Amino acid sequence: xxxxxxxxxxxxxxxxxxxxxxxxxxxxxxxxxxxxxxxxxxxxxxxxxxxxxxxxxxxxxxxxxxxxxxxxxxxxxxxxxxxxxxxxxxxxxxxxxxxxxxxxxxxxxxxxxxxxxxxxxxxxxxxxxxxxxxxxxxxxxxxxxxxxxxxxxxxxxxxxxxx
Amino acid sequence: xxxxxxxxxxxxxxxxxxxxxxxxxxxxxxxxxxxxxxxxxxxxxxxxxxxxxxxxxxxxxxxxxxxxxxxxxxxxxxxxxxxxxxxxxxxxxxxxxxxxxxxxxxxxxxxxxxxxxxxxxxxxxxxxxxxxxxxxxxxxxxxxxxxxxxxxxxxxxxxxxxxxxxxxxxxxxxxxxxxxxxxxxxxxxxxxxxxxxxxxxxxxxxxxxxxxxxxxxxxxxxxxxxxxxxxxxxxxxxxxxxxxxxxxxxxxxxxxxxxxxxxxxxxxxxxxxxxxxxxxxxxxxxxxxxxxxxxxxxxxxxxxxxxxxxxxxxxxxxxxxxxxxxxxxxxxxxxxxxxxxxxxxxxxxxxxxxxxxxxxxxxxxxxxxxxxxxxxxxxxxxxxxxxxxxxxxxxxxxxxxxxxxxxxxxxxxxxxxxxxxxxxxxxxxxxxxxxxxxxxxxxxxxxxxxxxxxxxxxxxxxxxxxxxxxxxxxxxxxxxxxxxxxxxxxxxxxxxxxxxxxxxxxxxxxxxxxxxxxxxxxxxxxxxxxxxxxxxxxxxxxxxxxxxxxxxxxxxxxxxxxxxx
Numbered sequence: 243x244x245x246x247x248x249x250x251x252x253x254x255x256x257x258x259x260x261x262x263x264x265x266x267x268x269x270x271x272x273x274x275x276x277x278x279x280x281x282x283x284x285x286x287x288x289x290x291x292x293x294x295x296x297x298x299x300x301x302x303x304x305x306x307x308x309x310x311x312x313x314x315x316x317x318x319x320x321x322x323x324x325x326x327x328x329x330x331x332x333x334x335x336x337x338x339x340x341x342x343x344x345x346x347x348x349x350x351x352x353x354x355x356x357x358x359x360x361x362x363x364x365x366x367x368x369x370x371x372x373x374x375x376x377x378x379x380x381x382x383x384x385x386x387x388x389x390x391x392x393x394x395x396x397x398x399x400x401x402x403x404x405x
Numbered sequence: 406x407x408x409x410x411x412x413x414x415x416x417x418x419x420x421x422x423x424x425x426x427x428x429x430x431x432x433x434x435x436x437x438x439x440x441x442x443x444x445x446x447x448x449x450x451x452x453x454x455x456x457x458x459x460x461x462x463x464x465x466x467x468x469x470x471x472x473x474x475x476x477x478x479x480x481x482x483x484x485x486x487x488x489x490x491x492x493x494x495x496x497x498x499x500x501x502x503x504x505x506x507x508x509x510x511x512x513x514x515x516x517x518x519x520x521x522x523x524x525x526x527x528x529x530x531x532x533x534x535x536x537x538x539x540x541x542x543x544x545x546x547x548x549x550x551x552x553x554x555x556x557x558x559x560x561x562x563x564x565x566x567x568x569x570x571x572x573x574x575x576x577x578x579x580x581x582x583x584x585x586x587x588x589x590x591x592x593x594x595x596x597x598x599x600x601x602x603x604x605x606x607x608x609x610x611x612x613x614x615x616x617x618x619x620x621x622x623x624x625x626x627x628x629x630x631x632x633x634x635x636x637x638x639x640x641x642x643x644x645x646x647x648x649x650x651x652x653x654x655x656x657x658x659x660x661x662x663x664x665x666x667x668x669x670x671x672x673x674x675x676x677x678x679x680x681x682x683x684x685x686x687x688x689x690x691x692x693x694x695x696x697x698x699x700x701x702x703x704x705x706x707x708x709x710x711x712x713x714x715x716x717x718x719x720x721x722x723x724x725x726x727x728x729x730x731x732x733x734x735x736x737x738x739x740x741x742x743x744x745x746x747x748x749x750x751x752x753x754x755x756x757x758x759x760x761x762x763x764x765x766x767x768x769x770x771x772x773x774x775x776x777x778x779x780x781x782x783x784x785x786x787x788x789x790x791x792x793x794x795x796x797x798x799x800x801x802x803x804x805x806x807x808x809x810x811x812x813x814x815x816x817x818x819x820x821x822x823x824x825x826x827x828x829x830x831x832x833x834x835x836x837x838x839x840x841x842x843x844x845x846x847x848x849x850x851x852x853x854x855x856x857x858x859x860x861x862x863x864x865x866x867x868x869x870x871x872x873x874x875x876x877x878x879x880x881x882x883x884x885x886x887x888x889x890x891x892x893x894x895x896x897x898x899x900x901x902x903x904x905x906x907x908x909x910x911x912x913x914x915x916x917x918x919x920x921x922x923x924x925x926x927x928x929x930x931x932x933x934x935x936x937x938x939x940x941x942x943x944x945x946x947x948x949x950x951x952x953x954x955x956x957x958x959x960x961x962x963x964x965x966x967x968x969x970x
Contacts, residue, residue, distance in 0.1 A: 252586055255535070256523060267528050297714065304711035310532040310552060313586040405585060 244273070245299050246325060246395045248403050249288040249306055250314040253279050257311040261288065264309065270294065270302055274327075274392025285313065285405065289394045313405055322398035328365070329373045330355075331380075332387040335362045339384065350376045361386060369393075410539050410570040411436035414503065417546040418447050420578040423474050425450055425465060425838055427458040431478025432518060433505025436570035450838060450867060453859040455482050457831035459489025460857070463498050463560075464828075464835030467818050468793055470623060472554050473500040473835070479507055479567075480518030483525065488825060490560050491529035495822025496644060497621060499558035501549045502526075508568040509537065522564040531559030536566070539574040547579045556589025557709040558621055589708065593725030593733060600721050601679070601704040602737035608677035609749035610756075611637045614660065616689075617644030617821065618682015618707060624728035625649065625814045628681065631735050635745055638757055640668040642683050644821040647811035652790075657757065658766075661689040662958045663803040666765035666967060669958065671757055673699055673965040680705045682727045685717040686822075693717055695963025706730045765956050765969055766807055774949045775924050777801060777876045780931075781808035784846060784874060787931040792844040793836045795819065797829035797853030800882035803954045805848040827856030833871040834863060844872070844935065851877040851904055851945075861914035864941050872934050873943040875907060878950045886953045890968070911943035920945045 251257045258277055265272050273291040280287045292302060299317065306315045318325075331352075335343045340362075347354055347364045350372065356363035366376055370393055377385065397403065408416065414437055418426065427450045430438045441449050452458040455477045462473030473493075477486045483504050493500050507516040523535045532552050534545050542565070549561040605611060613635075619628050625648050632639045632655055639649050640660040649656050658665035660672055672678070672690070678701055683689070690696045693716055705712075705719040706727055713722045723730055738744075768778045781804050784792075794809050795818040796802040802819055811817045818836055820828045833847040854875055864871060876882075884899040908918030917940050921930045927946070934942040956967040 256527075259524070260527065263527055297718070301711065301715060308709070308711050310584075310587050 243299075244291065244293045244319070246318045246323070246393060247290045247292065247302065247306070248316050248318055248395060249290065249312055250280070250403060250405060251286050251288060251309075252311045252313065253284050253286045254311060257286065258288075260309050260311055261290070261306070264305055265292075268301070268305065270298065276392045276394055282405070287403075289392070291393050314403060316397070316403050318395045318397060321401055323395050323401070324398060325369050325393050325395040326367055327370050327373055327393045328367050328391045329376075330389045331364045331366065331377070331385060333362050333364060333380065334360065334384045334386055336360055343384070346376070346379065352376070406576060407573045408576040409436065409440075409573050410542055410565065411440040413542050413574065413576050414546065414565065414570070415440040415444060415447060416576060417543055417578060418474065419444075421472070421550050423447055423472075426474045426476050427452055427462040427465070427835070428476030429455050429458055429478065429482060431482050431505060433479035433482075433507060433567045434476065434570070436567070437476065437503070437505070449476075450834075450863070452831070452863050454857065455485035456489050456827070457834070457857050457860045457863070459486045459500070459502060460492065460828050460831035461835035461838070462500055463489060463493040464795060464818050464832035465839045466498050466500055468815050468836040469839050472550055473498065474503070475500065476503045478505040478518065479522070480520045482518075483520055483522045487525060487529065490526055490562065492820050492823045492825040492828060493560040494529045494531065496617060496820065497558050498560065499553040500560040501546070501553055502560060502562045504562055504564045506535065506564045506566040509566045510568070512566065522562065526562045529560075530562050533562035533564065535564040536569060539569050539572045542569060542574070543576060543578055544582070547582050548584065551582050552587060557712075590710070590724050591726050591729065593706065593723045593730035595733065597721055597723045598730060598733045599737055601723060602734055602741060604677055604702055604704060604721060605635065605679060606738065606741055606743065606745055609746060610674060610676045610753045611635070611679070611745070611750075612671050612675035612677070613637050613639040613679045613681065614642070614672060614683055615639065615645045615648045615681040616642040616683025618727050619645055619648035620814045622682060622708065622727040623814070624682070624731055627728050627731035627735065631731055631738070634735065634738060636750060637745070638671055638754070640664070640672065642689055642821075643806055643819070645683060646806060646817045647814040650812040651810035652812055657761070659806055660964075662691070663807065663954050663956065665807075666763045666956055666969060667757055667760040669956070669964040669967060670760045673963070676701050678703045680719070681731065682707060684712045684715065687716075690717065691958045691964045691966075692961055695966070698963070763969070767970060768952075772924065772949065775921065775927060775946055777804050777878070777946075777948045777952055778808050779924060780874060780876060780927055780946050780948065781805050781848060783928050783931055784848070785809045787928065787935055788844055788846065792816070792846045793818065793840065795829050795832035795836060795845070795847045797849040798824045798826045799850050799853060800886065800952075800954050801848050801850045801853075801876040803883075804876070826853040829853060830857050830860045830864075830871070830873070834860060834867075834869055837869045837871055838867065846872045846874055848874045848876065850882060851875055851879065851907070852881045852901060858910070861911065861916060861941070861943075865915040868939070869941060870937070870939050871941050873911075873941070875943065875945045876948050877904075877907070877945050878948045878952070879904065880950060883954070889953070890957075890959065907943055907945040911941070916941040916943055918943045918945065920947070922947045
């Protein structure tokens with residue numbers, strides 16, 4: 243099953259490679275991994291999307307907790323949570339396609355953030371499934387380039403991950 | 406007071422009460438060696454290869470309860486040390502390894518003797534640090550000792566760039582340390598312990614299985630109290646030997662791939678299993694699927710939550726320091742209204758005694774060729790079971806584990822997890838330095854011993870009167886055994902031609918060498934060797950080339966599917 247795990251870790255050199263190394267050394271999957279400092283500059287927050295049996299996910303949680311740089315771990319998928327991912331898509335936009343592309347972006351509540359005479363760059367935020375749906379709805383030949391951040395997640399309501 | 410980085414390191418070691426540092430100098434650690442030279446509180450032991458420095462420091466720790474300390478230079482010093490670090494990591498040995506690094510400004514420029522120490526060692530340390538600011542030096546070393554010795558212990562590397570060792574800074578050694586990201590659990594959960602006590606008292610066919618955690622957690626006294634109070638059978642893993650007295654009848658001997666018939670059968674057929682500081686690894690329970698064919702309830706006590714339900718799903722997990730948990734468990738059992746089921750226990754013991762009567766460790770005692778088992782048995786007899794015994798890895802290791810009866814913890818020193826050939830001699834050095842008056846024997850083989858043979862020179866320098874017991878069968882015995890059983894007797898590259906004359910080799914290093922070729926000479930030779938209290942004696946026993954280790958659970962098979970003699 244797919245799990246989305248949030249990790250608070252010391253904002254120190256090498257902390258990211260400890261996590262990445264753990265996943266590769268023990269053969270765990272990483273679907274996506276994002277990391278950035280938090281409002282407390284000494285801490286980074288990482289979101290890992292992974293998949294595996296219940297036993298594997300339990301081990302991933304325990305092994306993450308065991309890393310000395312890791313302060314807190316929470317499996318967001320264990321409760322209500324919100325998940326968002328940002329995607330930038332560069333699409334071909336010439337002739338009658340220009341209007342069609344703009345309409346598509348509007349339907350998916352995307353924004354066109356860069357325009358040239360030949361292409362648009364669309365910014366799209368949402369759960370991964372929405373981004374997938376957008377790409378599916380496009381003519382593949384029109385897609386010039388895509389870049390995705392990987393998922394970030396946060397618990398709903400009073401589920402808070404903080405030191 | 407302003408001190409140089411090198412002075413700070415040495416002062417930190419003094420503050421930690423470190424008596425011995427095992428190491429090898431080089432460019433990046435010259436300032437450190439200069440400071441070591443100027444003082445005499447911390448004694449430096451000069452090895453002949455960095456791998457041996459780490460092994461010796463590791464054994465120093467295994468045979469005491471102190472943190473072992475090694476010091477090596479950058480680049481090749483570090484890469485040579487990696488085998489030692491990985492060995493200590495697999496067996497959870499508390500160690501601090503100080504490594505020199507090229508100067509801060511040269512890091513990343515492929516400088517002479519540069520390597521990414523933190524990167525290379527990351528997967529085989531509990532934690533590691535690269536010190537980038539002289540102001541962090543003392544606190545980092547404090548953290549290193551703290552992390553190494555608390556929770557599930559392990560090696561910690563501190564990488565120190567050369568320029569820092571020459572820079573000056575104010576020195577103050579922190580008295581205590583706390584880290585928000587590192588808070589190991591100590592006390593076990595009382596509710597879980599209560600559940601465990603209830604389960605144990607209801608058991609019809611109980612079994613207690615203990616590992617290295619009992620040794621590392623200094624919990625053998627508590628374990629013995631519990632095992633005796635319950636009257637249950639007990640088995641130790643390779644890493645746990647000495648955790649419960651081997652000569653006690655409640656001890657069924659070692660379990661696992663080369664465990665006794667009775668221990669493995671009791672593991673397989675018990676209805677309640679208490680695992681203490683052990684991790685159900687592949688050499689211990691064999692095929693986990695087969696293990697699960699018999700229903701049983703499992704209680705697992707371990708300080709590392711990640712060791713619980715890793716290979717085997719357990720019913721009652723208890724995370725905590727094994728000593729405290731065992732104490733609390735004992736208290737709960739004493740407080741319970743009724744004791745264990747005596748009738749059920751009696752018939753369980755009858756079954757176990759029947760398994761025991763199979764005499765699974767028997768071997769041909771009338772042989773005219775020296776049997777390796779006989780050498781270890783005689784070693785046990787001659788040393789009255791009181792020696793510290795180190796071993797290398799292979800058949801001789803298994804025979805030492807099977808035939809030397811360890812009644813005390815921290816007497817059996819070997820590489821269990823990583824299975825590192827070559828550890829025996831440096832391990833013996835570490836043990837002998839920690840216990841100068843003790844009898845230290847290294848049971849080894851002609852293949853393993855050659856992997857760190859250069860350390861005979863270190864032994865001469867420090868006058869270490871180790872007794873080397875070389876079980877020489879001219880083969881990499883365990884490889885040969887597997888080739889015989891599973892590869893159609895094709896002994897591919899497991900025979901070593903052109904072995905050295907070990908007697909003359911020992912003499913060349915300034916030691917005493919002996920060659921023993923007949924069974925009748927084994928005991929007199931051992932007596933003579935152990936009477937030479939001040940000398941290292943290298944005993945080369947020419948043993949039976951065809952002897953195999955039994956019982957054996959073949960890889961992928963279940964615990965009760967042993968090959969027996």
